[in-house]
Amino acid sequence: MLDRLIEFAQFFFVTGDPLIYGAMVSIALATIAILFVLTYFKKWGWLWKNWLTTVDHKKVGIMYILASILMLFRGGVDALMMRAQIALPDINFLHPEHYNQVFTTHGTIMILFMAMPLMFGLFNIAVPLQIGARDVAFPFLNALSFWLFFMGAMLFNLSFIIGGSPDAGWLSYPPLSELQYSPGVGQNFYIWGIQISGIGSLATGINFIVTIIKMRAPGMTWMKMPMFTWSVFASCIIIIFAFPILTVTLALLFLDRFGGGHFFTLDMGGNPMMYINLIWMWGHPEVYIVVLPAFGIYSDVISTFAKKRLFGYKSMVFAMLIISVLSFFTWAHHFFTMGSGADVNAFFAISTMAIAIPTGVKVFNWLFTMYRGKLSFPTPMMWAIAFIPNFLIAGLTGVMLAVAPADFQFHNSYFLIAHFHSALIGGVVFGYFAGLYYWWPKMFGFSLPENLGKWAFWFWNIGFYVCFLPQYSLGLMGMTRRISTYGWDTGWAPLNFVSTIGAFLMGIAFLFQVAQIGMGIKHYRKLKASGDPWDARTLEWSIPSPAPEYNFATIPQVTDRDEWWEEKERRKQGIHKQEQPIEPIHMPKNSAIPFIMSVCWFVAGFGFVFGWLIFIIPGLLGVAACMIARSFYSYDADYYIPVDEVKRTEAAIRGGSV
Amino acid sequence: MNKKPKAVIALVLTVLTVALIIWTCFFSGGSYWVFDSMGPIGQAQKELIIITTVLASVVILPVMVMTFVIIWRYRDRPGSKAKYKPHWDDSAKLETIWWGIPIIIIIAIGIITAKYTYDLEPSKPLASAQKPITIQVSSLDWKWLFMYPDEGIATVNTLTIPEDVPVRFELTSDAPMNSFWIPQLGGQIYTMSGMAMTLHLQADHPGTYYGSGANFSGEHFAQMRFDVNAVTSDQYNQWVQQAKQENNPLTEDGYTALAQPGVGQKTTYSAFPEGLFQRIVTKYVVEGSENPHGGHGAHAPAVTETASAEAAAKTASAAGSEEGQASHSNAGH
Amino acid sequence: MAQHHTGADSHGHEGHGSVKSYVIGFILSIVLTIIPLVVVLNHMMGKTATMVVILVTAVLQFIVQLFFFMHIREGDGPKWNVMTLILGVVILLTIVGGSIWIMTYNMVAH
Amino acid sequence: MAQATSHHGHGHDHGHHDPQELKMLGFWIFLVTDVILFSTLFATFAVLRNNTAGGPGPEIFNMTGVILETFLLLTSSFTSGIAVLAMNKGNLKQLLAWLVVTVLLGLGFLGLEIYEFVEMVHEGATFMTSAYLSAFFTLVGTHGLHVSVGICWMIGLMIQLKRRGITDVTRGKISAISLYWHFLDAVWIFVLSVVYLMGVM
């Protein structure tokens, strides 16, 4: 009996690596600590009422952001472990198999469980406030999206201690990811982790499109919409068309592994190349999904801190929409070397380069927003500015990669790694940081200490160049990606060592950010922020920080682009808008269904990973039960906040003046 | 606190680090194989890289400079003489310029790219007075098998080729997909099970070059490197003779053992089983899989029992030989 | 129409058709289904022609569904549904056409 | 330009948007994402259509069954439309009756499809036989799964209609399911054309 138990435990838990034992112990300790604190301070009810069942977009946003910072840590630790392993030749810090798992989880986590949720967090925080809405179009669905993401991410992370991590690269190309070559459960974790959170992403896409189309405040025509909201709209367009492709692709891979299908197997007519074709139809648009909102943030941040209207607004909008459509026509540039013939390569090379045109227009417009402006440099602006040179490098190398015959020499080398980290860190992460620092006061009502923020900024920025510039060289020296070690004879050692130093500088930068948040919380009374701490331009700054649960006591009447800025100008001239009378506010009720349903998905997903019906069946039944419950009993899922209460709240936060 | 010195310190630090990086990039011993081309394909690709990079930089670099200038000039400071125009947000003239210039540049890069794409299509034979030699390559877990059908010898993880002679590589895989890359000779191509790819390369100078697998294929992927020895024709013939005399043949069983997952050593074999490459390519073809409804649409002709394995390999070859190309155009109606 | 419904939101999607439009739609779709069936099962035409007939009738049938059953013309304001659908169809064609084009060159020996 | 908020019903709340209108648009967009889902399956089928690996190909289709299925589904699409007309007239009884007819037709379709699948499996044409058949079963099966979900949903809605009658909320739900049902019909047309007709031609 005991033997069998041990045998099972050895199969079930990942064993044999002190790093992992360490991680297991710390995870267990942290969990116990959290449970203890919650119980000791009697916070379970608070947690349930205020967070787990909330449908308030602002709280959902905060949860997204917390989760993504956690994932940034996990992905970052992965990165540092990788960099430590390849700092010099012949290091034996990570076994090759382990190295493979680490880069796979690093890539997957960073893009799907760090960048995506951080982006969704910012969507949630800013979009309804920017368009003068009380919430998103479907608050219930919004909460469900979050919990699906969260459970998907947890399922994926579980593979670290149970069953074994996936190790076939962040896009899991077959045949390597097929049963034949990856018989373990790691790939199943990969499939289900992404699948579950992917459903959530798709729902968010739909949700925000409807929100933006239908819920703008009266008077806010399309051409008066804040640029960030536009970018969310463009990004969501890509989401709704790209994510179903991912869903199907992963489902087919799963059918191969689980149901004996032959889509991508080597035998029985399967064609692995079809997977590569399909996954990039999602994968390429995906990188624009994450970068477009960053572009939106830069636009808002730059015009705020240049104290100037955004230059070339219409062309910015147009460029963004072109990018979102064009992004569906370039996927084959990820496999120029598959031998698809000169016609295919030429077509996709040119379509890829075409994206440089609208992107360039955006860069020029940002520059000319600053031109003849009055620039100040608090942290959000510093991130925004640091982005530009960074992204120029990423774009330049992107265009170089797009030259198909040249890509034969770049493909899968560190040149490529450097290209996409420039785009993903210099473009995406810097952008989201800018947004996070920018909206932080709006989220929590206090600002972050700028000083530590600047330290973090410089460490990130310098670390970034130190880490990734050498990688361009390494690529041209012939170093290929995903190798766990290399020889001294290659001559790659010095540059790799430099690169690793850079990675650790970024690690230190991250620690500064953690410290910054910690200090912020500690001194939050001193750092209390007004409704409009940046002297900004858009509607979210017209209400108190943090926003009350109903956002706007009265829905604003919009007359201009940069409505809040113009409103301030009008007030300076003594023109005051007529106050609208306050009316009862219609709000959605909290619901436990999103959380419960996602837990059920988690259970089912876990069952699918191991092929255990005792988990699959109850899990799926639970999901179905939740859907039925929602359909049958959601007839009174809302309530009204009475006028008195609104007035009381407003008086409290605004100190008497409504 | 005065903010300026801090910013200056930060700037100086940045410049210093960048300088340090650049220094390591050039004087630390690594050599830029992609730019140190030893063959016509690599040479052409290097040219192409330089042309397109320069073209793209024509816009990128000025923008970079502009960024710094604008930020410096329009920073908010007491007594700034820079203009401030908060409502100036549109200019048809400027917009035209920055839609226009990138369009022109991209058109130029696009045309050049298209031309080179057709010129450097990997299945296109190289122009040369010399008769090309054929080498069949198969990526295994985790080693490279090279077969010389003309000479009848085979090697693992080491490749010897005559200089100035075009080499026609036929590539496949008996393991997860990989990519065959010799940076100093020219760009890579995937090796995939069930398909035969063609890649033409040539070494213009004798020497030893680095080759490796470029597409991740599992646990010991990092060990999938090989040497390429480019030698004179005489040396080549000598090497072939030596290989035949001094080594054991690769047997069927030997191949089965070799194909097992594991790291490989450099080995030379005096012979290899007849038609091994074709058998690897058609390994997954089911007997009698002639498709009664085949032949319509874009479909590489089905392989039948009657078709010789050789032909099978060729027709299956993606952007394969000329025959392969022809079959595509037929298939495409 | 639901005039007797005092609900606030009786604007929008209730103008839906009449029995007549449904019947016309139904008949059209039956005809459009029968045509390719007859052509294919009786081997009436060559390969390409048959292909064309199948695809054309399918597309027509889809349009019939859209107009007679799904009422995409209705509702006031901009037709967001139509716009998403059109973009969706463009992406659809890209996915299917693009895959076939690219994969033509990478058929496995089977 | 949509100023959605300008026409609100209750006259006292600017933050209030017609929830049914939002849901309809959301549902439309969801259907478009479903179009993409199916197009990915179609693309896969198209690419793998000749990879029968020596196993059975389209010759094993039972076209009579398929034709029957097609007409059942076409008719059900029509009856679900008539159901909506009944709803618009406010006639609950008729509405329920037509929904029952629709569900029965849908069940007929499913039954035939399942029968067809079982037959094929008996003839040795299973999901695991070849890439072609994997793609076939997945594409057709996904459509079948959608139909099954639709049937369950419709039954659920019938129960809700019985309990609550025709209200703004149930009205929205019925509009959504009928849209969904027409959509499935449209998808089937392409399944019929691409999988069956082009297969046997």
Ligand code: HEA
């Ligand atoms: C946010 C992420 C992001 C962004 C924005 C981009 C942007 C671009 N990418 Fe990148 N890319 C990735 C993330 C990103 N990429 C990732 C993750 C991978 C690899 C995944 C993997 O394999 O694991 C990848 C891989 C990748 C490849 C595949 C290479 C290979 O596998 O061999 C290619 C090839 O064409 C490419 C090209 C481009 C181009 C042309 C752009 C363009 O959009 C850039 C446009 C911008 C500019 C050009 C700068 C500004 C423009 C001007 C100032 C105007 C004037 C300029 C000119 C006229 C040149 N990328």
Ligand code: HEA
């Ligand atoms: C948004 C996406 C994103 C982000 C932000 C990053 C961030 C980083 N990445 Fe990542 N990367 C990818 C996406 C991303 N990456 C993808 C998609 C791949 C491809 C995967 C694949 O091939 O499949 C990849 C692959 C990849 C490789 C190539 C691996 C290989 O092919 O062998 C490398 C190597 O240098 C690397 C490095 C880094 C570094 C140093 C960072 C740094 O920015 C990280 C900064 C560090 C932190 C934020 C950590 C903070 C932690 C601490 C301070 C804790 C300290 C404690 C301890 C040391 C225990 N990445």
Ligand SMILES: [Cu+2]
């Ligand atoms: Cu891409």
